[in-house]
Amino acid sequence: MRPRLSNLAPLVIPLLLAAAYPLLPEYPKALAARIMTLSIYSYGYAVCFHMIGVMSLGHAALFAAGMYGAGLYTIHVSPDPLMALAAGIASAVSLSLLLGGLAARVRGPYLMIATLLASQTIYLAALHFNEVTGGEQGLVLEREATLVGVFRPLMAEADARYFISLLTLSAAVAGVSLLSASRLGKLFLALRDDEEKLESLGYNTSLLKLTAFSVSGVLSGASGALQALLYSYVGAGYVGIFNSVEPVLWTLVGGPYVQVGPFLGCLLVNVLGDLARGLPRGHVLVVGVGLVAFSFATGRLGWVYRLLGVSRGREE
Amino acid sequence: MKNRPLLSARRVSKSFGGVQALVDASIEIMEGEILGVIGPNGAGKSTLAGVIVGSLRPDRGQIIFRDSDITKYSRRRRAELGIAHTHQIPRVFPSLTVRENMSLACSRGLGGGTEDGLHETAERLGLGGLLSLKASQLSHGQMRLLEIGMALLSSPRLLVMDEPTQGLAGGEVASLSSILRGLAGKLAVVLIDHRVDFVVSLSERVAVMNLGRFVAVGAARGRDVGLAIEEAYLRWA
Ligand SMILES: Nc1ncnc2c1ncn2[C@@H]1O[C@H](COP(=O)(O)OP(=O)(O)OP(=O)(O)O)[C@@H](O)[C@H]1O
Ligand SMILES: [Mg+2]
Numbered sequence: 047m048r049p050r051l052s053n054l055a056p057l058v059i060p061l062l063l064a065a066a067y068p069l070l071p072e073y074p075k076a077l078a079a080r081i082m083t084l085s086i087y088s089y090g091y092a093v094c095f096h097m098i099g100v101m102s103l104g105h106a107a108l109f110a111a112g113m114y115g116a117g118l119y120t121i122h123v124s125p126d127p128l129m130a131l132a133a134g135i136a137s138a139v140s141l142s143l144l145l146g147g148l149a150a151r152v153r154g155p156y157l158m159i160a161t162l163l164a165s166q167t168i169y170l171a172a173l174h175f176n177e178v179t180g181g182e183q184g185l186v187l188e189r190e191a192t193l194v195g196v197f198r199p200l201m202a203e204a205d206a207r208y209f210i211s212l213l214t215l216s217a218a219v220a221g222v223s224l225l226s227a228s229r230l231g232k233l234f235l236a237l238r239d240d241e242e243k244l245e246s247l248g249y250n251t252s253l254l255k256l257t258a259f260s261v262s263g264v265l266s267g268a269s270g271a272l273q274a275l276l277y278s279y280v281g282a283g284y285v286g287i288f289n290s291v292e293p294v295l296w297t298l299v300g301g302p303y304v305q306v307g308p309f310l311g312c313l314l315v316n317v318l319g320d321l322a323r324g325l326p327r328g329h330v331l332v333v334g335v336g337l338v339a340f341s342f343a344t345g346r347l348g349w350v351y352r353l354l355g356v357s358r359g360r361e362e
Numbered sequence: 363m364k365n366r367p368l369l370s371a372r373r374v375s376k377s378f379g380g381v382q383a384l385v386d387a388s389i390e391i392m393e394g395e396i397l398g399v400i401g402p403n404g405a406g407k408s409t410l411a412g413v414i415v416g417s418l419r420p421d422r423g424q425i426i427f428r429d430s431d432i433t434k435y436s437r438r439r440r441a442e443l444g445i446a447h448t449h450q451i452p453r454v455f456p457s458l459t460v461r462e463n464m465s466l467a468c469s470r471g472l473g474g475g476t477e478d479g480l481h482e483t484a485e486r487l488g489l490g491g492l493l494s495l496k497a498s499q500l501s502h503g504q505m506r507l508l509e510i511g512m513a514l515l516s517s518p519r520l521l522v523m524d525e526p527t528q529g530l531a532g533g534e535v536a537s538l539s540s541i542l543r544g545l546a547g548k549l550a551v552v553l554i555d556h557r558v559d560f561v562v563s564l565s566e567r568v569a570v571m572n573l574g575r576f577v578a579v580g581a582a583r584g585r586d587v588g589l590a591i592e593e594a595y596l597r598w599a
Binding site: 229232233235236238239240242243244245246247248249250251 | 415416417436437438440441442446447453454455456457458462465466467512516
């Protein structure tokens with residue numbers, strides 16, 4: 047159960063994205079950068095959803111903790127983007143321990159409600175303390191203090207967004223791929239398969255859940271922090287229920303292959319969403335049905351993924 | 363060491379709603395012995411297994427393991443003490459390979475399971491050629507053997523086996539017999555099974571259960587046990 051170099055095959059995704067860069071016109075490039083940032087959140091969600099089989103409806107809180115952590119650090123502590131990224135990740139991880147603690151106590155629909163309430167609490171707090179958070183309006187960070195600001199002497203903002211999110215996404219893909227091949231990854235799957243059996247072998251399943259949630263917190267928080275540090279904006283608009291449900295959709299659409307699914311799902315949903323924006327309502331419905339059909343199909347795409355050397359996370 | 367009880371259940375009762383699955387049941391399992399448990403459907407055998415391994419909390423009574431009261435211990439703490447369980451309906455991790463399943467069990471319990479031990483156990487259970495297969499692809503009997511292998515790899519002091527021969531082919535039962543015989547004296551086994559000849563041939567003592575009670579406990583081939591088995595099954599039939 048030691049990870050091998052071949053486990054890094056899913057890195058073809060970031061490589062393709064890097065290769066696509068010179069070919070992309072301005073708008074698709076910006077959209078791709080945005081999707082890469084968000085798909086790090088998608089990977090974070092998949093760690094809980096596909097690896098340990100726990101469905102949370104509160105992950106927006108982790109994204110938000112990363113975003114506010116990085117944003118408020120930049121404004122109030124120091125305009126150092128790397129430290130701000132670390133602060134964002136650290137706040138998300140602390141909060142993920144809370145969600146993980148809930149997951150260790152309650153299950154299924156109860157957990158969904160508990161995590162939903164937890165993230166709604168964060169949402170309401172963000173609205174209530176609006177002199178700190180900027181409330182619904184949000185706060186605009188000074189460009190110079192963010193990652194795009196730091197890279198401005200070297201490259202245009204759009205390029206900085208593209209490459210920084212690509213770099214972070216690559217790290218996320220590599221991390222998740224190695225994790226799922228590791229002993230810990232196998233324990234996560236075992237936890238999802240049969241928690242009681244795992245416990246009766248002597249494993250501490252609560253600790254395993256906390257571990258999975260903190261990994262999820264690192265990724266979701268990094269995504270939120272990048273939102274602040276690449277787009278120079280933080281706001282309560284990213285904390286609502288919708289933002290907790292979105293990664294559910296991404297990871298469902300992307301299918302159970304945790305190394306590539308979270309990106310593909312996020313890509314597909316966002317590209318279709320972007321195309322659908324200009325369409326009349328009826329067409330949006332067609333897109334929705336298409337998504338549902340696709341998410342069913344991903345369960346049948348085992349042979350494609352096997353060709354790519356990707357192992358599946360979830361057994362049907 | 364054989365005369366010291368490794369585990370005792372003292373006047374244990376457990377009911378589910380109106381059903382009394384265990385009624386003041388008391389039994390001792392000695393160090394290193396194989397204790398057979400026989401009884402008709404619904405006699406309370408699996409419930410007994412549950413209260414020993416900690417998946418069920420008794421309503422009354424105590425479970426004592428090596429002189430300490432473990433009645434309130436979680437399943438995990440009991441596993442750490444060296445109590446292992448194979449289920450009546452086998453439970454393994456379907457998304458993991460046979461090797462991964464076994465490997466997760468290796469380092470647990472009292473530890474000591476090694477890569478060599480894993481291969482040897484797999485061979486003996488006839489799973490040697492299946493190590494890279496997903497457990498979900500195994501037959502029912504193979505899953506059962508895998509769960510048994512996992513339990514053995516955790517080097518338990520006490521192994522509670524709930525109907526290990528159910529769904530096994532004749533050859534598989536024979537190799538399970540020889541494995542259990544090879545373990546004699548090294549660990550204690552509570553061997554619950556409906557195959558009377560299998561249980562009697564392997565156990566020193568047999569306990570006969572009916573309606574939540576032990577109706578006879580004694581030498582496996584003794585007269586008391588023989589009569590009790592006959593009566594329990596006859597009355598039930
Ligand atoms: N979880 C449960 N909920 C309700 N009733 C239960 C439960 N578990 C066991 N029982 C009842 O308790 C009684 C004893 O069941 P138990 O499973 O211990 O019997 P058993 O001896 O293992 O039978 P079998 O040979 O069929 O496995 C039965 O009447 C059964 O219906
Ligand atoms: Mg039973």
